[in-house]
Amino acid sequence: MKFIILTIIVGVVFAGYVDLIQAATLPDYVIPCKRNDPNIEKCIVNAVNHIKPHLKNGIKDLNVPAMEPLSLGTLNILESGSSGINVKAIDLNIYGASNFEIRKFKISNDGLRYDFELNLPHLEGEGHYDISGKILTLPIKGRGPFTGNFDNFYAFVKLIVEKTVIDGEEYLRVKDLQVKVRTGKGNINLQNLFNGDKTLGDVVNDTINQNFELFTNELIGPIERALDKKFLAIARKIMENFTYNELFPTN
Numbered sequence: 001m002k003f004i005i006l007t008i009i010v011g012v013v014f015a016g017y018v019d020l021i022q023a024a025t026l027p028d029y030v031i032p033c034k035r036n037d038p039n040i041e042k043c044i045v046n047a048v049n050h051i052k053p054h055l056k057n058g059i060k061d062l063n064v065p066a067m068e069p070l071s072l073g074t075l076n077i078l079e080s081g082s083s084g085i086n087v088k089a090i091d092l093n094i095y096g097a098s099n100f101e102i103r104k105f106k107i108s109n110d111g112l113r114y115d116f117e118l119n120l121p122h123l124e125g126e127g128h129y130d131i132s133g134k135i136l137t138l139p140i141k142g143r144g145p146f147t148g149n150f151d152n153f154y155a156f157v158k159l160i161v162e163k164t165v166i167d168g169e170e171y172l173r174v175k176d177l178q179v180k181v182r183t184g185k186g187n188i189n190l191q192n193l194f195n196g197d198k199t200l201g202d203v204v205n206d207t208i209n210q211n212f213e214l215f216t217n218e219l220i221g222p223i224e225r226a227l228d229k230k231f232l233a234i235a236r237k238i239m240e241n242f243t244y245n246e247l248f249p250t251n
Contacts, residue, residue, distance in 0.1 A: 029054055035111070035250050045105050056098040067098040085133025085140075092127035096120070103154075112172075114159040123150040129190060140204055144192025152184030163244060170244040183216040 031050050033043040058066035072092040097120065104117040125148040132141045160176040187209045193201035208215045 032249070041105050041107050044107075045102050048102060052098065052100075068095060070094040070097050086131065087133075088130040090128040090130065092125065094123055094125050096123040109160075112161050112163075114157075114161075116157050118155045118157070120153045121151065123153070124148070125150070131190070138204065138207055140193065142190060142193035142195070142201070144190070146188060146190045148186060148188040150184065150186035154182040154184070156180040156182070172244055183213060186212055186216075 029051050031043065031047040033040055033047055037043050056066065056068045070093065072089070072094065075089045075092060076087075099121055101119040101121065102116060103119050104115070106115045107113070108115070125146075127146060128144060129146045130143045134140065156179070158176070158178045159174065161172045162175045164171050164173045189205055190201070190208075193204050
């Protein structure tokens, strides 16, 4: 579940910033970044950090949704993975997403490539789950509520765009997007495993939490591919609505 969160955060932040710079009168918490700024990377990071406090409760006038909590609904996280595991999160709410930190941000290839790193110091999740299959050779089956705490998760994002001309106007189009996730520490509690068998449920929860890195690494491949598709759709949707000059003005 936590990997999906990273993509949602990136999409909300980027979409929110693009919406803000299009406003006729910029509010005082928006720092515009010019295309020819020699320190544009630093400017973009400062601009995002400057509006970050407003993202917690959302900005209704600009259709920027609240980040606290992030209500993600139902997510099919894994369907018949390599070990035949199926994982679904239901009515998923995440807390702590608005405290994201941009650790690195780099623009290259004449403004057509963006590499950035996001850190999420602490997240808390709650919702319901439906899981069946095998994790770490341990058979697992259940459906019920869950809670989780996750510390120091990172997302490494590479975004490559290209310029295209439509009706005489220059636009940016996403050419390639890749997301890599590095897991941190954490713990989860899946309730009602094996139809409420506490002994078996405790064994599974303890096994997962004692091998948290192995557990998350087993799921990371399929989820990274899902993130690529999800973030790609978000980025394309944003960019198709604005010309290159609107996104990066010269003055």
